[in-house]
Amino acid sequence: MDRARFPVARPRMRGAMLIVALLFLTLLTLLGVTFAALMKLERQAARFAARPELEICITHVTAFWEAEVRHEQEAMRGRLRADSALPGYLLQTMLARRSAFENIGMLNPALRFGEDTDWFIRARDAGIALELMPDVLLFRRFHSSNLTRSRGNAVLKGGILDMIQGSLERRRRVISDTCRQEAGEGET
Amino acid sequence: MSSQLHDDSCLVANDQDVAAKVVDGEAILINLTSGLYYTMDKVGGFVWSMIVRGSSVEQVSEAVAARYSVPLAQAREDVRRLVRELLDEKLIVLSMGSPEAAAPVGPAVENSQPYETPKLTRFDDMADMFALDPPLPELPALKTGGT
Numbered sequence: 001m002d003r004a005r006f007p008v009a010r011p012r013m014r015g016a017m018l019i020v021a022l023l024f025l026t027l028l029t030l031l032g033v034t035f036a037a038l039m040k041l042e043r044q045a046a047r048f049a050a051r052p053e054l055e056i057c058i059t060h061v062t063a064f065w066e067a068e069v070r071h072e073q074e075a076m077r078g079r080l081r082a083d084s085a086l087p088g089y090l091l092q093t094m095l096a097r098r099s100a101f102e103n104i105g106m107l108n109p110a111l112r113f114g115e116d117t118d119w120f121i122r123a124r125d126a127g128i129a130l131e132l133m134p135d136v137l138l139f140r141r142f143h144s145s146n147l148t149r150s151r152g153n154a155v156l157k158g159g160i161l162d163m164i165q166g167s168l169e170r171r172r173r174v175i176s177d178t179c180r181q182e183a184g185e186g187e188t
Numbered sequence: 189m190s191s192q193l194h195d196d197s198c199l200v201a202n203d204q205d206v207a208a209k210v211v212d213g214e215a216i217l218i219n220l221t222s223g224l225y226y227t228m229d230k231v232g233g234f235v236w237s238m239i240v241r242g243s244s245v246e247q248v249s250e251a252v253a254a255r256y257s258v259p260l261a262q263a264r265e266d267v268r269r270l271v272r273e274l275l276d277e278k279l280i281v282l283s284m285g286s287p288e289a290a291a292p293v294g295p296a297v298e299n300s301q302p303y304e305t306p307k308l309t310r311f312d313d314m315a316d317m318f319a320l321d322p323p324l325p326e327l328p329a330l331k332t333g334g335t
Contacts, residue, residue, distance in 0.1 A: 061320065087316040117317055124313070132316075140320075157207035157220070160318060164225050165209075165216055167314070 040137040044095040047131055055100040056123060056130040059137035061088035066143040073142075085136045089120045093138045100128055114159045121163055125170045193271060195246040195264075198283040199239045206279050210237055217279055223315025226279065228270075231256060232306035235270060239280055245271055257300035266305050273308045 044057045062085050065073040104123050107115045123130060201208065208217040215236035218225040228236055234255060238248045248271075249264040256263070274280045 063320075086319045088320070089317045090320065120317055121314065124317075158209075160218060160220075161207055161209050161216055164218060164314065165211060168216070168227065 036137075041095065043135065043137070044133070047133065048095070048097075051129070051131065053129050054097075054131055055103070055128050056094060056096045057133065058090070058095075058130070059088050059093040059133045059135055060085040061090065061093060061138045061140050062086075062136045063140045063142060066141065068144045069142050087132050088138055089117055090138070090140075091116045092140075103128060111159070113156065114163065118163050118166070121167050122170070125167055125174075192282065193245065193268065193275070195249075196244050198242060198244050199248070199271060199274075199280050200242060200283040201236075201240055202279055202281050208236065208240075208279075218318075219278060220318070221278070223312075223318050224277070225311050225314060226277065227309045227311075229304060229307055230301075231266075231304055232270065232308060235267060235306055239274075242283070255301060256303035258303040270306045270308060277308070277310070 040059070044059070047057045048054050063073075100123065104119065104126055107119050109115075111118055120130075202219075205221045206217055206219055208215060210216075210233045213230045213233045215228040215233040216225070217228075217236070231252065235248055235252065238251055243251070245267060246264075249260060249267045252258065252267060253260040253263040258266075271280070275282070
């Protein structure tokens, strides 16, 4: 190309090539995400096929921190296996049968945070068949705008204690009902 | 830690790593570092409420003896054992300071309540469920910009 006749042609071409490259990268990312999602579903569906009694399947999670919150990663070292893959008791990792919700009930709409944790605790209390796959099929990004940041530690601690209290009460109720039932059977 | 326990040792809840509340006299505690949680029955719940006030081992023992129909010697023995368990589980720490001077030792009740040896019950079935979002009290607050 004659630069004397077309002095701006080369920068324009570079710009166009850059846009094409960005579009290509975006397309590759979307394809990668779609492929990963399909792989996740396929692998979890295989667990349901292998275990007909299974009602909930979840996976492990690996967290990663953006630069602005990297100090949190350091602070979390040594806490609850924060350095490695964690059990993903999150809706994002979950594949579940409709019957799980019919047996456990829906998420508690009164809870602003931790409604998924509460649901999984209720599932465990109800004896629902749940499988935690060893595979890491979710990557969780921590950044300065995570929704969970708007809660305070006091709120979080209070919520955890409420969940424990609820679980204790449910389990004690089951024991109490069982004892009452057995006592009734003993009388007849 | 527990070997340094004396009657005048001041007891403090490990607020950094522990969340706790007392419901109908029963204490529910969780160590957020380990994910283990605990319950303490009626007498244990009373002991916990005394620890939260910053009491010494002796103050707690006297309060238990005053509130329940139990000799001071037995109350002291049971409180010491329970406190050692709480220290071992890192639910409380010994404070270097002296006990709160104004810490109430609990009112003597006219009709003492029935006494049962306080017991710390430990559960480990939920540690994995709380692993993803442990509260981090030592972290500086971030400006929240998102929803």
